[in-house]
Amino acid sequence: MIKLMISHETRQLFRSGALWSILGLVVLAIVFAAWSGGRSVTRQLAGAGAAAKFEDGLRNHMRRDAEKYEAKVIAEGGEYQFASVRHAPGMGPPQGTNAGAVGAETAMYVSLPPTGLAALSIGQSDIQLNYLPVSMATTLDVTKYLELENPVSLMTGSLDIAFVVIFLLPIFILAMSYDLLSSEKERGTLAMILAHPISLRELLASKIIARAGMLLTVVLALGLIALFSVGTDLGSADTWARFGLWVIATLLYALFWFSLAVLVNVYGNNSATNGTVLAGIWLVVVVVVPTLVSLVATAVYPAPSRMELTVAARAAQTVAEKNYMSKLDEYYYDHLEYVPEGDQKAMDFLTLAQANNNSIEKAVRPLYDEFQVQLNRQEALVQRFQFLSPAIMMQLALNEISGTSADRYEHFLEQVYDFHDQWKEFFSVKFLERYPLKPADYEAFPEFDYDEEGFALVLARLLPSLLGMFVLLLGVVLVPTLALRRYQVAAR
Amino acid sequence: MLEAINLKKAYGNMEALKGLDLTVNSGDVYCLLGANGAGKTTTINLFLNFIEPTGGTAKVCGIDVTEQPLETKKLLAYIPEQVMLYGNLTAMENLRYFAQLGGHDYAPDEYRGFLNRVGLQPDAIDQRIKTYSKGMRQKVGVAIALAKRAKVLLLDEPTSGLDPKASNEFSQLLLQLKADGAAILMATHDLFRAKETGTRIGIMNEGRLVQELSTDEVSHADVERIYLEHMHAGDQYSQKVA
Structure with a gap:
């Protein structure tokens, strides 16, 4: 019997005509959102x-210079030396032999x-x-590219399938079902149907x-x-588990x-009232809360x-810097190539630069940790308050499922x-030992390998x-089920 | 058959039905007369279990309608003042759907047979219902009752607003259903039709059944006189109370 009624409804x-315009809009919205989401991921990659x-x-350029230098040393004899400062091209050992220079002037992008x-x-x-440059520089330099995005997209967020599902899908659902019972009642067909078993x-x-x-x-x-x-990594089980x-x-x-539409209909108002009430609920649940x-x-x-x-850092x-440097030191720190008293003095400045860098890092890092702690508190609050609105629960769920949640990003930052x-x-160890970096050492540079969360x-x-x-x-289903008994099929 | 035993319905303080006792047997056409608000529609809605009684019982073929509503609805057919069907479906499609809802299914020719029997023009059968006149829709309503093989018919002013010819055709259909052994309860304002088609007449006033008549014992003039007497008595009573 219910099969018969479903096919009749279908x-x-x-x-x-309404069905076709709704389905048309759904298709249009999702296709556009998929394109937009796909473009965003492609752009990031x-x-x-x-x-x-x-x-x-x-880095390869520095390595090639080191290779050339190595070849020259082998051909001409002599010692493979450490380059303390930038020299004019062709003179003495190149920068590529200085671990400090390689580590500081090239960055490893981690993504x-x-x-x-x-x-x-x-x-x-x-x-x-999703990608950050890791170098010898301080955390300040590593993270300075964050939030440099277009301010408009910062304000509005982007149109993706999650937006379509959270904001638009309810509208389509309510447009299809706001008059579920009321239309039959107003048309008079409800009494005809319910005179049957x-x-x-x-x-x-x-x-x-x-x-x-x-x-x-x-x-x-x-x-x-x-x-x-637009998805990536279609072969992996993780992708399909997430899609599930x-x-x-x-x-x-x-x-x-859908259940909400039933709930409002069961309380038996006319279609116009039902529509208004449901639109109001949508506004509160999806926007206001x-x-x-x-x-x-x-x-x-x-x-x-x-x-x-950034300002605090x-x-x-x-x-x-002030604590460690005199004015002259500060100047030479920035312009190592002008240090007048030869390589040994310059090397001292390089050491000083290392020490200085470390102390800056020590001063700056706690600010980042504090920032992250505060962000986590905010996040935890939203997690607690999510139960006030299914739209928030859905947003958190979809971000989690898609791997774009704040938690996964924090997991990434920790690894960074x-x-x-x-x-x-x-x-810095190689540098402080004044170890001349050889081309073969380039193979042993640290590699970043993102360790995915379980x-x-x-x-x-x-x-x-x-x-x-x-x-x-369950609640929204249960209430109308209980109220159903009191539903007035006939007006008095 | 239909049975109401001390059937009551109140909306808050307003008593719409004040203890109705009524029996309609197979082969009876029982016409309920009375002013608007006398309780006729309430009675029919109670038999349909559309509203819950505040007292007493309503039975269809001996089954209590509040205890086994779905069972009783297999046995009855309902024709309201406006038979409302799905406008974007044809008469055939509507008839088939409602017959199937009632638990019956037939071959296409049989559906056509029902629609022919109630006098629907053959060329209208495959047209969408939204083009239909009220008279045509009422005929489809009777066809649904036929297809459902209803033992009981509940009719709520089915002929109001019909032209005399359509009204007469409808009455002829009722007489056929009566001959088939249906128990028919019809609320109506049409005293002439009540006398012509009905076997019994019940006059209701302010939630009470005030008099029952057998149509073969009274004339058209008697029906009208008795009806008006009750209405006037009711008016005087109301004035006294006021």
Whole structure:
């Protein structure tokens, strides 16, 4: 019987113009969002690739100079020497033999690889650079490229499939089902149907199944097509596990909105009222509550802006420099090639530069840690308040699933800081020993290999959001089920 | 058959039905007369379990409608003042859908047979219902009752607004259903049709059944006189209360 009613509903929907315009808009929105998300990921990958290529080029250039020098030393005899300062080309050992110069003047670009689903939810990834230059410089220099993005995209976020699912999908769902019962009642067909051996529950279920079946088939199919066309790493099990989670989250969120339409209809107002009430709920759930939560989070735990962080770090740097340097030292520190008293004095300055760098790092690093702690507090607050709105739960869930969450980025930054220390350690030890860097040593430079988080950790962070949506869905399903008995089929 | 035993319905303080006892047997066409608000539609809605009674029982073929609503709805057919169907479906499609909802299915020719039997023009059968006149829609309503093999018919002012010819055709259909053994309860304002088609007449006033008549014992003039007497008595009573 319910099959008959579902096919009847489906036929009714197919014959209405509204269905086709809604499905058309869904297709248009998702195709555009997929294209936009794909472009964003491609741009990030291309940026990381180009930056790494540039720095590798610089390093290779130094290496070629060292090779030429090595060949010359072998041909002409003599000692393979350490270059303390920049010399005129062709004279003496090249810069490529100085570990300090190689480590400081070329950077190793480290990048956070996108997950297979990154294109489906851009999250914060458009403002959090996915590639950073690690060199001998301080953390200040490593992270100074963060938040240099277009301020407009900082303000508005970007249009991705997550946006379509969170903001637009509810509108499409409500447009299809705001008059689920009220239209039948107003048309007079409700009484005709319920004079047959059909319960109101079966009628509602068939209507929802017909609509959800159609809309969600289209959405999930388009999600799959988007994954194939703009997703990365389609061969990995991780991508498919994440896509499975994406499907679950999307279903939970969509069913919440369908159930909400049922809930409002069961309280038996006319279609116009139902539409207005549902539009109001959409506004509160999707726009007002998330904005308020974000306001509260920034008010309770105001994170210093990165601008302030940079200013503070620069101040700390200046103080550190002042403590260690005289005016003349400061000048020579910046212009090693002008140090008049020969190589030995210049080497002292290089050592001084190392020491200075370390002390700046010591002054600056705590500011970064503090900044991160404050960000984490904010994040934790949003995590707690997410249960106020399924839109927040969904945003957190989708970012987590797509690997664009704040937590994964922090996991990446921690590794970057570690690698930064490793890089500095590698070059400064060789430098301080005045070890002349040989071409063969270039093979032994530290490499950054991003260590992906365990999937269990991702699941554990995802669980509260999914569970929250599930409980909310149960509530929204249960209330109308109980209220159904009081539904007035006939006006008095 | 239909049975109401001390059936009551109140909306807050307003008693719409004050203890109705009524029996409609197979082969009966029971016409409920009364002013608007007398409780006719409330009675029909109670038999349909569209509203819950505040007291008493309503039974269809001996089954309590509040206890087994889906069972009783297999047995009854409902024709409201406006038979509302799916405008974007044809008469055939509507009939098939409602028949299937009632748990029956037929070959296409049989559906056509039902629609022919109720006098729908053959060329209208495959047209979408939204082009139909009220008379045509009421005929499809009867076809649905036929396809459902309903033992009980609940009709709520089915002929109001129909032209005399359409009204007469509708009454002829009711007589056929009656001959087939259906128990028919019809709320109506049409005293003439009630006397012509009905076997019994019940006059309701302010939630009470005030008089029952057998149509073969009274004339058209009697029906009108008795009806008006009750209405006037009701008016005087109301004035006294006021």
